[in-house]
Amino acid sequence: MTALEVHTDPAEVGFDAGRLARLDRRLARWVDDGQLPGYLVTVARRGHLVHVGSAGYRDVEAGLPVERDTRWRIYSMTKPITSVAAMMLYEEGAFELSDPISRWLPEFAETRVYVAGSAQKPVTAPQLEPIRVRHLLTHTSGLTYGFHHATPVDAMYRAAGHEWGTPAGADSAEVCRQWAAIPLLFQPGAEWNYGVSTDVLGRLVEVLSGQPLDEFFEQRVLRPLGMTDTSFGLRDGDDVDSLARLYAAVPGQPGGAATGFAPFDTMGAAAHSKPTFLSGGGGLVSTAADYLRFAELLRRGGSYDGGRLLSARTIAYMTRNHLPGDADIETFGRPVFAETPLRGVGFGLGVSVVIDPVRYGVLTNVGDYTWGGAASTVFYVDPVEDLTVSFYTQLLPSSTLPIRGHLRQLVNQALVD
Known part of the structure; x- marks a missing residue:
C-alpha cells in the first residue's frame, strides 16, 4: 500500500461490491445535504485496499475538491502514534x-x-x-x-x-x-x-x-513506515492548498441538529506551520495513505513492509481493555459528550476497545479498536474481520454527525465471507 490505489477486487477478500457502494451513498448524502464539506474514506481487508471513496470539497469556498493526497488535521488520531512511540521505549526497558x-x-x-x-x-x-x-x-x-x-x-x-x-x-x-x-x-x-x-x-x-517529539517521530516511526506526508503542521515548502480547510458546524435550533458549517480559520490556521508546542495528543497533519500505513502496522502486529516497530504481543496488550474490572468507559468514566456511545467500550493503551458489541449498539466485533479526531476523522481496526477503515473530513465538533457508527454498520453489512 504505497498509495491509495485499489488493485484488488472486493470479492477476492469477501466483500460484495454492490453492498459496499452503500457506504459512499450514505456519506455523500451528508455532503449533498450541506452538512459535510467533503470526505475521503478507505476500506482494507487482509492487507488489501478494496475501496477508496470521496465526495465534496477540501475547500468549499475555493472550489477545491477532496483528492487522494489531501492533507488533514488528524488531531487526536495523533494519540495512537504517540502511544506507539512510548511503547517502543517501553520495549527497550526505558x-x-x-x-x-x-x-x-x-x-x-x-x-x-x-x-x-x-x-x-x-x-x-x-x-x-x-x-x-x-x-x-x-x-x-x-x-x-x-x-x-x-x-x-x-x-x-x-x-x-x-x-x-x-x-x-x-x-x-x-x-x-x-x-x-x-x-x-x-x-x-x-x-x-x-x-x-x-x-x-x-x-x-x-x-x-532526549529528542524533540517531531524528531523521534520522524526517525523512529514516520520514516520507517514511509509516512512522508505526516508532520506537526505543514512543513516549509508544503502547499497550503493541499491542507483541507477547517469548518465548524453551524448550530440549528436549541437541541436540534446542525444546519450547516462555516470556515473556522482562526483555529485552522494553526496547522499552516510547525507549532512551538508539539502536541502528542493532537498536533499532526497527515494523509489517508500515510495513516493507512500506521493502521496496517497495528493490524499486522507491529510490522510493516519488512520493518518492525513493536512486537505482536505488545500490540495485543495495547489493544485489550485496561480499565479496572474490565469496566466500560460509561461505567468507569466521566459523562463527557461523545459522538458514539461509551457503553460496551473499554480503553487500552492509546485506543478504545469494543468489549460488548451488543451493549455498544453497533454492528461490530469484540476487540475492534479505534480512535478519532476533533474534526470528525476516525480510524478503526477490526481483528476479527481483518479490517482497517479510515475516514477523513474537517468538521468540528466530531459529535456533529453519527459518522463512526455508520462506518461500521455499512462496512460490515457488505462482508459476505
Missing part, C-alpha cells in the same frame, strides 16, 4: 507502566487533586496515588481538557489559556508545568476522563529519548 511520571517530570509530584468548590476557590487534597505511566496511556490520570466545559477543573484550564490551544510561545515542557499547577480532576487511577494525558506522554517520550 520505563515500567507502573512507574510514577514524576521520576522524569518532577512538576507532577505535588499536583493537588480537586475535591470541591469553584474554579476560583477550589478545595483540594494531596495525591493518594501518583500519576503513573499507565494512567497517561489509559486516560485515568485525572488530567482533563478545557473544552469539556463540564467541571470547575476544566474552567481552570481555560483560565490558564488551555481550551482548543495552548498559550503562545509555550513548548511541551512549559505546558506540562502549567498543567501540573492545576488540580487533577480525581485521584489517579480512580476514573476515566479524556484529557491532555497523551500530551504529557509525548513530553515523557521527549525526556526519555
Whole structure:
C-alpha cells in the first residue's frame, strides 16, 4: 500500500461490491445535504485496499475538491502514534507502566487533586496515588481538557489559556508545568476522563529519548513506515492548498441538529506551520495513505513492509481493555459528550476497545479498536474481520454527525465471507 490505489477486487477478500457502494451513498448524502464539506474514506481487508471513496470539497469556498493526497488535521488520531512511540521505549526497558511520571517530570509530584468548590476557590487534597505511566496511556490520570466545559477543573484550564490551544510561545515542557499547577480532576487511577494525558506522554517520550517529539517521530516511526506526508503542521515548502480547510458546524435550533458549517480559520490556521508546542495528543497533519500505513502496522502486529516497530504481543496488550474490572468507559468514566456511545467500550493503551458489541449498539466485533479526531476523522481496526477503515473530513465538533457508527454498520453489512 504505497498509495491509495485499489488493485484488488472486493470479492477476492469477501466483500460484495454492490453492498459496499452503500457506504459512499450514505456519506455523500451528508455532503449533498450541506452538512459535510467533503470526505475521503478507505476500506482494507487482509492487507488489501478494496475501496477508496470521496465526495465534496477540501475547500468549499475555493472550489477545491477532496483528492487522494489531501492533507488533514488528524488531531487526536495523533494519540495512537504517540502511544506507539512510548511503547517502543517501553520495549527497550526505558520505563515500567507502573512507574510514577514524576521520576522524569518532577512538576507532577505535588499536583493537588480537586475535591470541591469553584474554579476560583477550589478545595483540594494531596495525591493518594501518583500519576503513573499507565494512567497517561489509559486516560485515568485525572488530567482533563478545557473544552469539556463540564467541571470547575476544566474552567481552570481555560483560565490558564488551555481550551482548543495552548498559550503562545509555550513548548511541551512549559505546558506540562502549567498543567501540573492545576488540580487533577480525581485521584489517579480512580476514573476515566479524556484529557491532555497523551500530551504529557509525548513530553515523557521527549525526556526519555532526549529528542524533540517531531524528531523521534520522524526517525523512529514516520520514516520507517514511509509516512512522508505526516508532520506537526505543514512543513516549509508544503502547499497550503493541499491542507483541507477547517469548518465548524453551524448550530440549528436549541437541541436540534446542525444546519450547516462555516470556515473556522482562526483555529485552522494553526496547522499552516510547525507549532512551538508539539502536541502528542493532537498536533499532526497527515494523509489517508500515510495513516493507512500506521493502521496496517497495528493490524499486522507491529510490522510493516519488512520493518518492525513493536512486537505482536505488545500490540495485543495495547489493544485489550485496561480499565479496572474490565469496566466500560460509561461505567468507569466521566459523562463527557461523545459522538458514539461509551457503553460496551473499554480503553487500552492509546485506543478504545469494543468489549460488548451488543451493549455498544453497533454492528461490530469484540476487540475492534479505534480512535478519532476533533474534526470528525476516525480510524478503526477490526481483528476479527481483518479490517482497517479510515475516514477523513474537517468538521468540528466530531459529535456533529453519527459518522463512526455508520462506518461500521455499512462496512460490515457488505462482508459476505
